Amino acid sequence: MTVSTPLGGRTSLSRRLAEELRSRIMSGEFAPGARLPSEAELVRRYQVSRVTVRTALRTLEAQGLVDVRHGSGSFVSDFGAGIRAGLQELRSISETIREMGHEPGMERHSAIRRPATVVEAGKLGIGAGAGVFAVERMILADGQAVAFSYDVIPLAGFPPELVDQLGTGSLFATLAEAGTMPARALAEVHAISDETIGWGPQRPDPGLYVLLDQVHFSRRGSAVAYCRTYFVEGRFQFVVLRTN
Amino acid sequence: MTVSTPLGGRTSLSRRLAEELRSRIMSGEFAPGARLPSEAELVRRYQVSRVTVRTALRTLEAQGLVDVRHGSGSFVSDFGAGIRAGLQELRSISETIREMGHEPGMERHSAIRRPATVVEAGKLGIGAGAGVFAVERMILADGQAVAFSYDVIPLAGFPPELVDQLGTGSLFATLAEAGTMPARALAEVHAISDETIGWGPQRPDPGLYVLLDQVHFSRRGSAVAYCRTYFVEGRFQFVVLRTN
DNA sequence: CGTAGGGAAGTTGTAGGACGACTGTCAACC
DNA sequence: GGTTGACAGTCGTCCTACAACTTCCCTACG
Numbered sequence: 001m002t003v004s005t006p007l008g009g010r011t012s013l014s015r016r017l018a019e020e021l022r023s024r025i026m027s028g029e030f031a032p033g034a035r036l037p038s039e040a041e042l043v044r045r046y047q048v049s050r051v052t053v054r055t056a057l058r059t060l061e062a063q064g065l066v067d068v069r070h071g072s073g074s075f076v077s078d079f080g081a082g083i084r085a086g087l088q089e090l091r092s093i094s095e096t097i098r099e100m101g102h103e104p105g106m107e108r109h110s111a112i113r114r115p116a117t118v119v120e121a122g123k124l125g126i127g128a129g130a131g132v133f134a135v136e137r138m139i140l141a142d143g144q145a146v147a148f149s150y151d152v153i154p155l156a157g158f159p160p161e162l163v164d165q166l167g168t169g170s171l172f173a174t175l176a177e178a179g180t181m182p183a184r185a186l187a188e189v190h191a192i193s194d195e196t197i198g199w200g201p202q203r204p205d206p207g208l209y210v211l212l213d214q215v216h217f218s219r220r221g222s223a224v225a226y227c228r229t230y231f232v233e234g235r236f237q238f239v240v241l242r243t244n
Numbered sequence: 245m246t247v248s249t250p251l252g253g254r255t256s257l258s259r260r261l262a263e264e265l266r267s268r269i270m271s272g273e274f275a276p277g278a279r280l281p282s283e284a285e286l287v288r289r290y291q292v293s294r295v296t297v298r299t300a301l302r303t304l305e306a307q308g309l310v311d312v313r314h315g316s317g318s319f320v321s322d323f324g325a326g327i328r329a330g331l332q333e334l335r336s337i338s339e340t341i342r343e344m345g346h347e348p349g350m351e352r353h354s355a356i357r358r359p360a361t362v363v364e365a366g367k368l369g370i371g372a373g374a375g376v377f378a379v380e381r382m383i384l385a386d387g388q389a390v391a392f393s394y395d396v397i398p399l400a401g402f403p404p405e406l407v408d409q410l411g412t413g414s415l416f417a418t419l420a421e422a423g424t425m426p427a428r429a430l431a432e433v434h435a436i437s438d439e440t441i442g443w444g445p446q447r448p449d450p451g452l453y454v455l456l457d458q459v460h461f462s463r464r465g466s467a468v469a470y471c472r473t474y475f476v477e478g479r480f481q482f483v484v485l486r487t488n
Numbered sequence: 489c490g491t492a493g494g495g496a497a498g499t500t501g502t503a504g505g506a507c508g509a510c511t512g513t514c515a516a517c518c
Numbered sequence: 519g520g521t522t523g524a525c526a527g528t529c530g531t532c533c534t535a536c537a538a539c540t541t542c543c544c545t546a547c548g
Contacts, residue, residue: 012314014532033465038499039532049532051295058299064428070256070500077428078465098508157433184308189482190434191454208452210435214486221322238433240484242458256501293503296531298529314529469496 013048013153020046021056025065025076034073036066038069064241092172093149093229097141100237105140109199111167113155120152123215131155135167138200139229145202146236148209149229171225174218180224187214197230208233257292258299264290265300269320270343276307280318309484337393337473338417338441343384351383353443355411357399364396367459368467375399379411382444383473389446390480393473415469416442419460424468431458441474452477 021036030036039046042053057074060066068074094104113133121128132152139147153166158178165174175181188211195207209230216225231238257434265280274280281289286297301318304310311316312318338348357377365372376396383391402422409418419425432465439451460469475482 014530022305040499051531051533055298055302055530058302059306062303068500069540071498072541073499078461090462183487185486187484189433189454190453191437191438191477193435193450193452205439208435208437210433217322234437240431240433242431243427244427258501284528295502295504299501312529314510316512317528317529 014052014059017042017046017048017052018056018059021060022063022065025060030076032076032078034076036076038073062243064243078188092170093139093147094170095172097139097146100141102141105143106169107138107140107200108167109136109138111135113163116152116154120226123226124152124154126154126156126223133158133163133166135171137167138198138202141235144235145198145200145204145232147229147231148198149227151228152226153224162243171227175224180218180222182216182224183219185214187212187215189213192230198232204232210236256298258303261286261290261292261296262300262303265304265347266309271302274320276319276320276322280320282317306487308487336414337383337391338414339416341383341390344385346385347387349387350413351382351444352411353380353382353386355379357407360396364470367470368396368398370398370400370467377402377407377410379415380444381411382446385479388479389442389444389448389476391473391475392442393471395472396470397468415471419468424462424466426460426468427463429458429460431456433457436474442476448476454480454482 021042024030028192036042036057037048039053039057042048043050046053057066057068061068061074065077066074067077094106097104111133113131115129116124116126116132118128120132120199121130124132132154135149135151135153137149137151138145151171153169153171153175155163158180162174162178165177172182190211190213192209192211193207194209197207197209210233211232212229213228214227214229215223216227218224265286268274275412280301283294283297286292287294290297301310301312305312305318309321310318311321328471338350341348353447355377357375359373360368360370360376362372364376365374368376376398379393379395379397381393381395382389382391395411397415397419398406402424406418406422409421416426434455434457436453437451437454438453441451441453442448454477456471456473456475458471458473459467460471462468
């Protein structure tokens with residue numbers, strides 16, 4: 001039997017199970033290449049049907065986290081380490097930095113309310129000139145600047161009492177509090193050489209950056225933020241797992 | 245009713261169905277945001293069980309291609325256009341260029357057999373000094389150079405009669421012929437400013453590149469190629485779909 | 489002794505049927 | 519007009535059964 005772990009929540013059971021397994025894998029409970037418990041064992045362990053277990057495993061497989069082999073079992077992908085800092089995992093930069101074993105930090109450079117530029121309006125799918133909140137921040141890891149970010153959040157429908165909170169802590173946390181947690185982001189990657197991007201004493205000498213130009217969407221498809229993050233080349237490792 | 249399309253093949257049925265649906269979506273048969281046929285309809289259409297249909301849909305959902313909504317239906321993700329050129333889709337660059345509506349081309353600059361460097365051996369998980377085949381190529385789209393690639397293929401276990409074919413056409417095609425089709429790749433992304441990367445009259449003036457430093461793995465986990473592809477900034481659009 | 493072959497056990501893949509939960513629509517009602 | 523409720527359509531989960539594949543052990547044969 002070994003019954004335990006109720007998995008309570010509001011999203012679908014298989015999603016929650018996938019998240020549970022994902023966190024167990026990430027925690028290092030299963031080493032890369034190690035074999036996961038069989039589907040039958042997971043059925044007993046979590047008291048769910050085999051369909052649910054298989055659905056969860058399929059999700060993890062599509063994410064590249066596990067490898068399901070017919071007749072043999074499910075195995076943790078050998079790329080676990082890379083995925084842990086993967087670019088396709090949508091999460092706050094601070095969280096990623098912490099998971100990579102460093103102490104995240106942040107310094108707000110400016111924060112103003114202003115009308116959206118044409119480019120911003122286009123990216124966010126709002127009218128040009130609509131009110132937005134623009135924040136400029138420096139992202140730190142162990143006290144060293146690893147990125148400079150220019151974030152824009154549309155104000156329409158955003159709770160006024162939370163506006164001042166934007167840019168003071170995790171952007172994701174504030175958006176979640178506002179009920180517009182990003183579920184997906186479409187990001188363009190560029191190489192940028194520009195001396196005017198960064199600021200302060202930590203500005204890198206050759207102004208070479210990897211720019212992540214991304215629009216965040218809520219689960220229902222509305223744009224909730226437009227973030228341009230300039231990562232100082234060499235101070236942050238970008239990893240992408242590609243599959244077919 | 246409407247029986248047809250046998251889906252014959254050797255991989256699992258659900259994988260083939262996912263691929264079939266993926267290609268139908270990519271072809272534009274279903275517009276972004278459009279509703280896919282219901283699971284029951286797909287069951288009738290392809291003569292497979294609902295388990296198989298659901299498994300395929302789950303795979304596509306995890307890849308960000310479709311959005312399955314409880315009680316409502318399955319919908320093509322609004323990000324279809326971006327995903328079509330997505331970085332996490334592992335496929336040949338030429339194929340990607342063609343899908344983006346341009347005519348792919350290629351020029352081989354050099355191709356030699358030599359011992360692996362220490363870095364290459366480390367990336368490929370082989371002994372330092374083991375024999376590799378190194379190819380330098382220029383990737384073209386509509387006659388314009390979009391990338392310069394430095395590829396390294398370990399020779400151990402590689403069919404000798406196919407070595408000369410490396411670098412003359414699609415690297416993927418040759419690897420597939422050799423039975424070592426890449427199934428996954430772990431890629432690092434860097435911004436590079438270096439005047440010595442490219443060559444020829446098409447060399448970009450400010451030598452600014454997005455470097456995709458990637459190791460390709462076969463389905464069983466062995467490294468089959470180490471490819472450094474320098475994309476000329478501005479001539480190729482990198483898109484990454486991030487999910488959580 | 490060594491090896492090839494066969495079989496058993498374990499595991500994932502697919503099938504079919506059943507029911508619950510959720511969504512969107514529309515008609516009836518207040 | 520707005521709300522409520524019924525209803526059909528659809529996805530989520532469960533159950534049972536069997537096929538296909540892998541791995542390992544053990545036997546039979548050389």
